[in-house]
Amino acid sequence: MDSRPIGIFDSGVGGLTVVKEVMNNLAGESIVYFGDTARVPYGSKSKQTVTRFSAQIIRFLLSQDVKAIIIACNTVSSNSIEELREMFPDIPMVEVVGPGVHMALRTTRSGKIGVVGTQATIASHKYPELLIEQNEALEVYGKACPLFVPLVEDGWANHNVAFEVVAEYLKPLLEKNIDSLILGCTHYPMLTHTIKKVVGDQVELINPAEEAAKRMEDILVKNNMTSDDEKPEYKFYVSDSEERFKEMAQIFLHKPIEHIATVPIEEY
Amino acid sequence: MDSRPIGIFDSGVGGLTVVKEVMNNLAGESIVYFGDTARVPYGSKSKQTVTRFSAQIIRFLLSQDVKAIIIACNTVSSNSIEELREMFPDIPMVEVVGPGVHMALRTTRSGKIGVVGTQATIASHKYPELLIEQNEALEVYGKACPLFVPLVEDGWANHNVAFEVVAEYLKPLLEKNIDSLILGCTHYPMLTHTIKKVVGDQVELINPAEEAAKRMEDILVKNNMTSDDEKPEYKFYVSDSEERFKEMAQIFLHKPIEHIATVPIEEY
Numbered sequence: 407m408d409s410r411p412i413g414i415f416d417s418g419v420g421g422l423t424v425v426k427e428v429m430n431n432l433a434g435e436s437i438v439y440f441g442d443t444a445r446v447p448y449g450s451k452s453k454q455t456v457t458r459f460s461a462q463i464i465r466f467l468l469s470q471d472v473k474a475i476i477i478a479c480n481t482v483s484s485n486s487i488e489e490l491r492e493m494f495p496d497i498p499m500v501e502v503v504g505p506g507v508h509m510a511l512r513t514t515r516s517g518k519i520g521v522v523g524t525q526a527t528i529a530s531h532k533y534p535e536l537l538i539e540q541n542e543a544l545e546v547y548g549k550a551c552p553l554f555v556p557l558v559e560d561g562w563a564n565h566n567v568a569f570e571v572v573a574e575y576l577k578p579l580l581e582k583n584i585d586s587l588i589l590g591c592t593h594y595p596m597l598t599h600t601i602k603k604v605v606g607d608q609v610e611l612i613n614p615a616e617e618a619a620k621r622m623e624d625i626l627v628k629n630n631m632t633s634d635d636e637k638p639e640y641k642f643y644v645s646d647s648e649e650r651f652k653e654m655a656q657i658f659l660h661k662p663i664e665h666i667a668t669v670p671i672e673e674y
Numbered sequence: 675m676d677s678r679p680i681g682i683f684d685s686g687v688g689g690l691t692v693v694k695e696v697m698n699n700l701a702g703e704s705i706v707y708f709g710d711t712a713r714v715p716y717g718s719k720s721k722q723t724v725t726r727f728s729a730q731i732i733r734f735l736l737s738q739d740v741k742a743i744i745i746a747c748n749t750v751s752s753n754s755i756e757e758l759r760e761m762f763p764d765i766p767m768v769e770v771v772g773p774g775v776h777m778a779l780r781t782t783r784s785g786k787i788g789v790v791g792t793q794a795t796i797a798s799h800k801y802p803e804l805l806i807e808q809n810e811a812l813e814v815y816g817k818a819c820p821l822f823v824p825l826v827e828d829g830w831a832n833h834n835v836a837f838e839v840v841a842e843y844l845k846p847l848l849e850k851n852i853d854s855l856i857l858g859c860t861h862y863p864m865l866t867h868t869i870k871k872v873v874g875d876q877v878e879l880i881n882p883a884e885e886a887a888k889r890m891e892d893i894l895v896k897n898n899m900t901s902d903d904e905k906p907e908y909k910f911y912v913s914d915s916e917e918r919f920k921e922m923a924q925i926f927l928h929k930p931i932e933h934i935a936t937v938p939i940e941e942y
Contacts, residue, residue, distance in 0.1 A: 444723045445713050450827070452915035455712045556824040559718070567838050574835075647720035672940040 408631040411436035411639065412622060413472030415463045418446035419654050420555075420592030421478030424502075425640075426659060427619035428476070432626075434634035437641070438470045442671065444645035447555055448481040449524020449591070456526065457486040464494055465674040466643070473631055474498040476622055478615070480506075480590045481524050484532035498629070500621045506588045506614030507536045513610045514586045518545045520579035520609075523590030525550045533590060547582050551575045551594075558596045568597065572604045580605065588612045642666040676899040679704035679907065680890060681740030683731045686714035687922050688823075688860030689746030692770075693908075694927060695887035696744070700894075702902035705909070706738045710939065712913035715823055716749040717792020717859070724794065725754040732762055733942040734911070741899055742766040744890055746883070748774075748858045749792050752800035766897070768889045774856045774882030775804045781878045782854045786813045788847035788877075791858030793818040801858060815850050819843045819862075826864045836865065840872045848873065856880045910934040 412432075414424055418441050425439055440463050442448075448456050460482045467475055475497055477483050477490070483501035491499060510519050521533040527550075534546035553571050562568050579587070587609050589595055595613045602611065626632045640663075644651045648666045655663050680700075682692055686709050693707055708731050710716075716724050728750045735743055743765055745751050745758070751769035759767060778787050789801040795818075802814035821843075825836050847855070855877050857863055863881045870879065894900045908931075912919045916934045923931050 444719060444727075446718075450714075451712060452918075455914045459712075552828045553821075553824055553830070556821055560820045562821070567835055567842075570835050570838070646723045650720075 407633060408473050409436065409633045409635055410471050410473040411438045411641070413438050413440070413467035413470065413475040414478055415440040415442070415467065415475070416478040416592055417442050417448040417481065419651060419658070422655055422658050423592050423595050423613070424476055424478040424615045424618060427615050428622065429659070431619050432623055434632070434638060436633065436635060436638040438467060438472055438643070439641070440466060440643045440669070441651060442645050443651055444671070447524070448479060449526050449555070450552065451526065453485045453526070456482055457489050460486050460490055461493055462671050462674040464490065464497070466669060466671060468494070468497065469674070472497070474500070474622060474625060476618060477501040478592055478618070480592065481526045484523070484527045484530040498625050500618055500625065502614040502618050503532050503536060505617030505621055506590060506612060507533065507540065509612045509614065509617050510537065510586050510588050511540055513612060514544070516583065516585045517541070517543055518582055518584045519547070520576070520582070520584035520587040521546060521548045521590050522551045522554070522575065522587065522594060523548070525552055527590050533588060545582065547579050547584060549575055549579055554591065554597055555593045558593050563597050563600060568600045569603060572597065572600050576604055584609060586610045586612055588614065590614070640665065643669045645669060645671045675901060676741050677704065677901045677903055678739050678741040679706045679909070681706050681708070681735035681738065681743040682746055683708040683710070683735065683743070684746040684860055685710050685716040685749065687919060687926070690923055690926050691860050691863050691881070692744055692746040692883045692886055695883050696890065697927070699887050700891055702900070702906060704901065704903060704906040706735060706740055706911070707909070708734060708911045708937070709919060710913050711919055712939070715792070716747060717794050717823065718820065719794065721753045721794070724750055725757050728754050728758055729761055730939050730942040732758065734937060734939060736762070736765065737942070740765070742768070742890060742893060744886055745769040746860055746886070748860065749794045752791070752795045752798040766893050768886055768893065770882040770886050771800050771804065773885030773889055774858060774880060775801065775808065777880045777882065777885050778805065778854050778856050779808055781880060782812070784851065784853045785809070785811055786850055786852045787815070788844070788850070788852035788855040789814060789816045789858050790819045790822070790843065790855065790862060791816070792823070793820055795858050801856060813850065815847050815852060817843055817847055822859065822865055823861045826861050831865050831868060836868045837871060840865065840868050844872055852877060854878045854880055856882065858882070908933065911937045913937060913939045
């Protein structure tokens with residue numbers, strides 16, 4: 407038994423999709439979440455900058471006495487995971503690319519897999535690299551979709567404009583007859599409805615957050631670090647002001663956010 | 675005569691529209707530009723964060739011995755100018771909202787003026803406040819257009835999607851029969867072609883960068899601080915990696931960028 411919290415972080419609100427999975431499936435665990443709202447988005451930034459920002463966040467989470475960390479951000483997972491594991495060898499870390507790869511391997515029949523993500527995630531080639539390492543016969547097609555996040559954040563997710571943008575981005579992937587599409591960014595599950603309208607029933611959508619929560623559970627069980635608190639604590643930290651994040655988080659998680667504070671993250 | 679450079683800053687590449695005006699109209703002046711590419715965009719962030727980031731940048735520019743500063747960013751100009759003038763009383767500063775207001779007052783016939791900008795610029799109500807201070811009879815209509823910047827950055831500026839988004843954002847302003855539209859964000863002039871297609875010939879587009887360069891000239895002349903260097907120096911600094919900025923800047927300015935470096939801006 408270990409009642410210390412799990413640390414989860416992302417560039418902004420997107421990682422709440424992972425928080426939700428942990429709340430639902432690891433109900434006795436406390437959570438410390440950090441969203442880097444002052445420096446969001448990460449997907450258009452360089453590997454060095456993404457690694458530097460992530461290291462500051464991990465140092466902050468360690469100062470909050472977390473027992474393990476989930477990197478909810480695909481941009482961090484695909485660009486910086488080796489460096490971060492080297493910098494912080496003592497804390498168990500789960501990232502999201504491995505889980506997405508695992509799910510796609512189980513799902514695909516034709517062996518033709520699409521991956522959508524930020525510019526930095528696609529440029530890293532991490533998803534195709536790991537998939538083909540598992541099975542050389544796979545065909546993997548990546549596509550950066552930088553407009554998806556702003557469409558979601560500005561409330562256009564179900565508008566005709568979103569449909570047109572999704573259709574244009576996914577056209578080259580659909581032409582390759584993919585049967586599975588990895589949603590390689592935590593924001594993208596919020597576009598599921600529109601993406602389904604474009605890709606139809608023939609393409610399975612894969613959300614790595616589900617499997618990431620399971621991996622965290624496996625690690626905790628294996629190391630006797632689980633917790634079954636009846637009243638787990640959920641604490642949220644952001645780098646910009648609290649109001650907007652609190653509002654979005656309450657809508658998305660369907661529960662009141664009681665503990666939220668701003669952290670001067672560049673000092674960590 | 676004062677051969678020290680003019681400092682110009684923005685959240686990213688957008689402020690190059692101001693750099694271009696200064697290069698063309700104040701040809702003997704050297705420039706130090708800072709683009710906060712690691713923390714772009716500012717338009718969705720809080721006033722406190724925008725002020726804090728801007729103060730770090732101004733401290734950096736002062737360390738480069740600039741004689742005056744142009745705040746090219748509308749989000750900073752509309753939210754943080756009073757605080758910044760108080761924090762740095764000794765350096766002459768030109769911002770972009772006052773110049774935009776000045777141009778709109780000259781342009782409008784009907785007295786109905788539209789303003790487009792980031793969420794933070796529109797929420798500040800700075801443009802309507804200053805316009806109505808000059809003339810109580812004016813009607814000013816603001817509209818935040820958070821998708822404009824990503825559309826420009828991702829190369830959709832002349833796509834049908836951009837036309838649809840522009841049309842939807844501007845609909846409430848056009849219904850008010852505005853005759854002038856202030857482009858209250860340095861990125862927006864890059865959407866001029868599509869905006870003109872939507873608004874037609876009846877609406878005059880106003881780009882505050884032109885007047886901002888003139889104001890800087892006025893200040894330098896008044897204080898005997900102009901320079902007529904035959905070979906002015908242009909130095910560019912960014913907070914993220916140099917490559918992408920350099921590429922975009924060279925295309926936009928039509929000249930090679932010889933001096934560019936990354937600065938750890940949070941240390942200032």
